[in-house]
Amino acid sequence: MSNERKIYKPGPVRGFPEWLPEERLIEQKWFDNIRRVFESYGFCNIETPSVEELDVLAAKGEVDKEIYVIERLHKDENDKKEARLALHFDQTVPMARYVAMNFNNLVFPFKRYQMQRVWRGERPQMGRMREFYQCDIDVINVDNLPISFDAEVASMMYEVLESLNIGRVRLRISNRKILMGYLSSLSNVDNDYIVKVLASVDKYEKQGEEFVRNSIIELGLRLEYGKEIATEILNLVNTKDISLIESKNDLMKEGIDELSFVLKNLEHLKDNVIADLSIVRGLDYYTGTVYETQLLDVPEFTGSVCSGGRYDDLAGSYINKHLPGVGISLGFSRLFDVIKQKRPDLMGLDDKSPKGPAHVMMMVPENETDRPLAHDTARQLRKRGINVEMYHAPKKFGDQLKYASKKNIPYVWVVRDGKHEVKDMNAQTQTQADPQTWTPPDRKVLDEVA
Amino acid sequence: MSNERKIYKPGPVRGFPEWLPEERLIEQKWFDNIRRVFESYGFCNIETPSVEELDVLAAKGEVDKEIYVIERLHKDENDKKEARLALHFDQTVPMARYVAMNFNNLVFPFKRYQMQRVWRGERPQMGRMREFYQCDIDVINVDNLPISFDAEVASMMYEVLESLNIGRVRLRISNRKILMGYLSSLSNVDNDYIVKVLASVDKYEKQGEEFVRNSIIELGLRLEYGKEIATEILNLVNTKDISLIESKNDLMKEGIDELSFVLKNLEHLKDNVIADLSIVRGLDYYTGTVYETQLLDVPEFTGSVCSGGRYDDLAGSYINKHLPGVGISLGFSRLFDVIKQKRPDLMGLDDKSPKGPAHVMMMVPENETDRPLAHDTARQLRKRGINVEMYHAPKKFGDQLKYASKKNIPYVWVVRDGKHEVKDMNAQTQTQADPQTWTPPDRKVLDEVA
Numbered sequence: 001m002s003n004e005r006k007i008y009k010p011g012p013v014r015g016f017p018e019w020l021p022e023e024r025l026i027e028q029k030w031f032d033n034i035r036r037v038f039e040s041y042g043f044c045n046i047e048t049p050s051v052e053e054l055d056v057l058a059a060k061g062e063v064d065k066e067i068y069v070i071e072r073l074h075k076d077e078n079d080k081k082e083a084r085l086a087l088h089f090d091q092t093v094p095m096a097r098y099v100a101m102n103f104n105n106l107v108f109p110f111k112r113y114q115m116q117r118v119w120r121g122e123r124p125q126m127g128r129m130r131e132f133y134q135c136d137i138d139v140i141n142v143d144n145l146p147i148s149f150d151a152e153v154a155s156m157m158y159e160v161l162e163s164l165n166i167g168r169v170r171l172r173i174s175n176r177k178i179l180m181g182y183l184s185s186l187s188n189v190d191n192d193y194i195v196k197v198l199a200s201v202d203k204y205e206k207q208g209e210e211f212v213r214n215s216i217i218e219l220g221l222r223l224e225y226g227k228e229i230a231t232e233i234l235n236l237v238n239t240k241d242i243s244l245i246e247s248k249n250d251l252m253k254e255g256i257d258e259l260s261f262v263l264k265n266l267e268h269l270k271d272n273v274i275a276d277l278s279i280v281r282g283l284d285y286y287t288g289t290v291y292e293t294q295l296l297d298v299p300e301f302t303g304s305v306c307s308g309g310r311y312d313d314l315a316g317s318y319i320n321k322h323l324p325g326v327g328i329s330l331g332f333s334r335l336f337d338v339i340k341q342k343r344p345d346l347m348g349l350d351d352k353s354p355k356g357p358a359h360v361m362m363m364v365p366e367n368e369t370d371r372p373l374a375h376d377t378a379r380q381l382r383k384r385g386i387n388v389e390m391y392h393a394p395k396k397f398g399d400q401l402k403y404a405s406k407k408n409i410p411y412v413w414v415v416r417d418g419k420h421e422v423k424d425m426n427a428q429t430q431t432q433a434d435p436q437t438w439t440p441p442d443r444k445v446l447d448e449v450a
Numbered sequence: 451m452s453n454e455r456k457i458y459k460p461g462p463v464r465g466f467p468e469w470l471p472e473e474r475l476i477e478q479k480w481f482d483n484i485r486r487v488f489e490s491y492g493f494c495n496i497e498t499p500s501v502e503e504l505d506v507l508a509a510k511g512e513v514d515k516e517i518y519v520i521e522r523l524h525k526d527e528n529d530k531k532e533a534r535l536a537l538h539f540d541q542t543v544p545m546a547r548y549v550a551m552n553f554n555n556l557v558f559p560f561k562r563y564q565m566q567r568v569w570r571g572e573r574p575q576m577g578r579m580r581e582f583y584q585c586d587i588d589v590i591n592v593d594n595l596p597i598s599f600d601a602e603v604a605s606m607m608y609e610v611l612e613s614l615n616i617g618r619v620r621l622r623i624s625n626r627k628i629l630m631g632y633l634s635s636l637s638n639v640d641n642d643y644i645v646k647v648l649a650s651v652d653k654y655e656k657q658g659e660e661f662v663r664n665s666i667i668e669l670g671l672r673l674e675y676g677k678e679i680a681t682e683i684l685n686l687v688n689t690k691d692i693s694l695i696e697s698k699n700d701l702m703k704e705g706i707d708e709l710s711f712v713l714k715n716l717e718h719l720k721d722n723v724i725a726d727l728s729i730v731r732g733l734d735y736y737t738g739t740v741y742e743t744q745l746l747d748v749p750e751f752t753g754s755v756c757s758g759g760r761y762d763d764l765a766g767s768y769i770n771k772h773l774p775g776v777g778i779s780l781g782f783s784r785l786f787d788v789i790k791q792k793r794p795d796l797m798g799l800d801d802k803s804p805k806g807p808a809h810v811m812m813m814v815p816e817n818e819t820d821r822p823l824a825h826d827t828a829r830q831l832r833k834r835g836i837n838v839e840m841y842h843a844p845k846k847f848g849d850q851l852k853y854a855s856k857k858n859i860p861y862v863w864v865v866r867d868g869k870h871e872v873k874d875m876n877a878q879t880q881t882q883a884d885p886q887t888w889t890p891p892d893r894k895v896l897d898e899v900a
Contacts, residue, residue, distance in 0.1 A: 009768060010502075013503060016499035018497065018498050045474055045478060046468070047474060055460075056460045070537065072517070072519075085463065101461075109842060131499055131500060146842045148843070356494035386490075390491070
């Protein structure tokens with residue numbers, strides 16, 4: 001090998017994570033679990049292109065997400081005539097555009113899940129990624145969307161988090177109409193006050209009750225509200241039992257009724273679901289139900305692992321129809337990364353983690369006449385759903401075992417003089433086996449490994 | 451709804467395809483099949499970021515692929531200090547970089563599959579996409595890579611194509627060393643002649659034998675070769691039975707031995723695998739085995755659906771190691787798109803195609819007291835692996851059926867007065883059912899629909 005060749009030694013690109021094979025195997029298992037739950041509710045999958053026209057991403061007004069635009073390295077005059085393209089920063093805008101564009105070919109209510117990468121050009125920092133997966137579910141309907149979906153999507157996401165084995169999960173639900181209704185019942189109130197109080201309540205968890213109280217008091221000065229209004233608002237926000245809330249107007253009543261309905265429909269999840277009126281969600285398009293989710297056993301994960309809510313009309317920027325929706329988004333990659341780093345035990349990531357999907361490694365027999373049988377046996381086992389990695393050279397028994405051991409393959413198949421034996425790499429036992437009937441003694445291996 | 455709002459009506463972005471839910475369902479099934487085959491051979495999956503540093507993509511010299519660069523819309527001075535990023539145009543370069551970067555954490559021979567999107571900023575035209583999926587398998591080893599892998603990856607790709615049910619497939623294999631060896635045995639030959647003859651043979655299929663003969667004759671003029679050398683080359687290229695080839699030197703003998711070994715190891719695929727010495731593959735990094743694949747029953751698909759070969763040293767631009775590899779790449783999206791458009795029958799795409807993964811739609815009972823049982827039954831069936839879509843409102847029987855029919859859901863579950871019945875939407879029959887034991891009478895539905 002010549003030493004003259006030029007070597008360009010690349011380092012990791014910050015904010016664009018990638019995993020080792022043993023980590024990716026677990027990531028795949030997570031995606032499989034999530035998909036299984038979504039599909040068990042009959043939600044269909046869609047994928048949209050990675051890019052949208054910049055004008056589509058900006059159709060709802062100012063774009064405050066850090067957008068990546070793309071352009072051809074060898075761009076020419078023709079490129080200037082085409083629409084500017086940018087990588088999508090979430091899956092909600094592309095879905096809205098997709099629904100508008102394919103309106104006549106979709107069945108409504110349109111229930112879809114989407115698990116793709118999204119891109120945000122933010123400064124990379126702890127837990128912030130520039131490219132990451134999101135797993136979203138949304139239901140969109142024409143004109144009216146039954147409130148039952150607000151319960152169904154919450155139930156689905158709860159089940160998803162449960163399937164990932166990351167400890168106890170708490171789903172916190174509110175309905176914006178309650179606080180909105182209450183605030184709009186105040187005398188002399190104006191929109192500016194309402195918006196700012198909501199923004200202030202949104203900081204409840206991070207900044208604490210006193211911070212919120214003080215800022216509400218301050219916001220009320222202009223309208224000559226006394227401190228007691230801040231107290232009333234905080235009493236409302238702190239209410240755990242929503243049946244105790246007295247409604248001041250129709251909007252507030254609607255919010256209470258909707259939230260009660262949703263909670264009642266989630267009774268099977270017991271006290272893992274709670275009403276929490278401090279949940280507001282910053283995004284301004286939510287109009288009713290809002291969700292946040294906490295991981296109780298992973299304090300290292302700060303903030304909400306999946307969040308969402310109901311919006312009155314999302315695709316309206318792209319089509320002259322009224323299309324209300326409700327959805328929840330799981331920030332997949334951040335969750336995966338935090339668990340991987342802080343609680344690898346929860347995902348079963350350790351020195352024993354398989355580095356590939358093989359259940360069995362087939363030895364290449366040292367005796368040449370045995371080799372065709374080894375190949376046939378590998379094919380036969382594969383047809384029966386067993387993943388069989390063929391070793392690549394007729395090396396010594398010990399050398400071949402070493403490879404299986406390095407990759408943490410649980411079983412090694414040995415063909416010798418036309419006879420079959422299987423070595424259990426954990427138990428270090430070797431027993432006769434019939435290729436037509438053998439399955440891993442611990443049947444779970446088939447599911448667990450791959 | 452206000453008519454004043456601004457509507458931005460987006461059209462499709464050319465070259466960036468997206469599918470309807472019923473099409474995506476089939477695409478998912480294809481991906482599942484492909485993954486199942488790859489994993490049955492123990493190949494692990496990796497994913498790399500969508501972007502690489504521009505210098506990584508360009509490390510092997512000139513970049514003739516049309517690359518998309520990305521940059522932040524709101525870029526600032528800091529961005530200029532960072533490496534320029536570009537979307538990857540294949541999965542081979544990112545894999546090579548990944549192997550170099552993670553060298554100490556991988557087990558060799560490293561066998562991986564990768565199924566991601568790639569981007570090429572070419573002018574969109576029939577069959578050309580700017581964003582598409584590739585499904586790649588490669589094996590990389592340190593210093594030496596056993597020839598058995600050249601057979602294994604071919605066998606895997608054949609099995610993949612077979613699993614997609616797209617008719618008869620023909621795998622054509624050659625070994626570049628044969629023609630290279632022959633050409634280098636000619637008197638007074640130089641490298642320029644060899645390279646140009648290879649490039650000429652590469653046009654055999656598209657331009658025909660006479661074109662190749664004439665261009666080889668012309669290339670030989672400079673070296674004072676007569677027409678008989680063109681005839682000899684074409685005789686070699688046309689040889690079907692490689693055991694008849696007489697080797698002129700070590701390189702040629704090596705090529706013949708390797709190709710014989712590979713063909714012998716693919717004997718279980720019978721005459722679906724042939725030697726075809728006209729296969730050269732344009733890319734200059736192949737050094738031995740080369741593959742192309744034809745779909746015999748889909749003449750609309752021109753060219754090779756999956757291709758690849760062996761390269762002496764691929765990751766050498768990024769690490770001071772000798773890393774030979776062999777791999778094949780399936781151009782997934784183009785294949786899917788052609789079959790979808792030209793032979794939808796082959797993928798079972800018609801008016802009856804399910805528009806989602808649901809096996810069963812659960813009716814919402816008109817009678818309110820039956821509703822909790824309907825919900826419980828849906829949960830019970832889901833736990834047993836049956837995908838159950840819950841209808842969303844207590845509408846009339848006929849309205850609910852209409853929805854199931856529009857979505858082509860095969861079964862509808864009816865709870866009435868505490869009793870269970872299932873309606874078979876195709877047979878239009880309705881029978882009693884036990885939620886603890888019922889499975890779709892045609893058991894295949896479970897596999898076929900989702």
